[in-house]
Amino acid sequence: MWYSSAVGISLWALQTRNLDRNTILRLAECEFVEKNENILITGSTGVGKSYLGTALGYQACIQGFKVSYFNTSKLFAKLKMAKADGSYLRELAKIERQDVIILDDFGLQALDSSNRITLLEIIEDRHNNGSIIVTSQIPVQGWYDIIGEKTIADAILDRLIHQSHRLELHGESMRKKRGINKG
Template sequence: MNNETLEKMRQLRLYGMYDAFKTNLETSVKESLTADQFVALLVASEWDDRRNRSVQRAIRGASFRYNASLEQIDYSFERGLDKNQVHRLAGLEFIKEHKDVFITGSTGTGKSYLATALGYHACQNGYKVMYVNTAKLMGQLKLAKAKGTMLAELKRIERLDMLILDDFGLQPFDPQSRLALLDIIEDRHQKRSTVITSQIPVKEWYDIIGEKTVADAVLDRIVHHSLRVELFGESLRRKKTNPENVFL
């Protein structure tokens, strides 16, 4: 009877419930629980299993370059990183309020790590995230346009709760990239959150984007209500004494 029940759970893909029921059969914990408690245990196990699998799918779908955690950020280096500000960002209110976040600073100061850690945290809280190098995204959209799938790609990007554009402005925007950037910003403006990391100060983004009309349209939508993290100092990569123990 129990084996038949386990098989039905497996076929129904109730994997959390399956594991909990199987464990309880092996340990006889069920005997100390009421019927209501046992059902609650099975349902809670299934709930936790589905949530964990959902989080893992979200993390895989985000295409992060590496693992990152807010808890592992090192505040001991002088680089202008305010722990209180990071904690406020960790509340993810900026996603709920559809605000953008700019993380700027020289190379190696931990911009990408902080953005990625926020992305991981957002995935763990049920948000849909995508991490992408800005220049690579522009290249991907050019290919999509050639294939006739650009509108579908833009729609997919529009639906993301949090889009991380890393290394913004490292490569100049050509006319097609400028228009693609404008489409992305316009679609997401006041509806979704975009996190942008850049070595270039925000005040210089106008020149980086290029053409006056497009630059005005892009910056007018993202600059005025953004949250900013400005980092400074020497590259942390040069300061590391043990790369496995020092986190950005």
């Protein structure tokens, strides 16, 4: 069963992270991919956002979907370089061909005008054509400030949020707990 073997999320972890077991099991069936829905995972550092996002991406891979993982800051840097060398549209096309993309650590820094437009293009390409899993330390209501310009933020968030499953994780940092257990 996916719940225990592929991801290894224990009942304790579900309860301490504010996760509903049935919701996670339903998402693991990957119907969200077939419906082109998104998953927005928020919470403080170390609570397992990236772990959960990549686990759901892994499950989608097992079911035959094409999935790509991106650290958001590194993706934007890569796409800026692609604009400079003329490969930007080719890189966007690669992203567009994926059934699911994972944007990890979204919002660690505010978007500049170039990254804002790039994000809008990615979101527009995927709207009703693919799924996005976003992980962020910033609550969704704070994403307007991260994106910047209100008109573009409205366009991005309207396409991203209204077809999404939102998971807000709680609890203490697992990195901190591991450090305590080792010491």
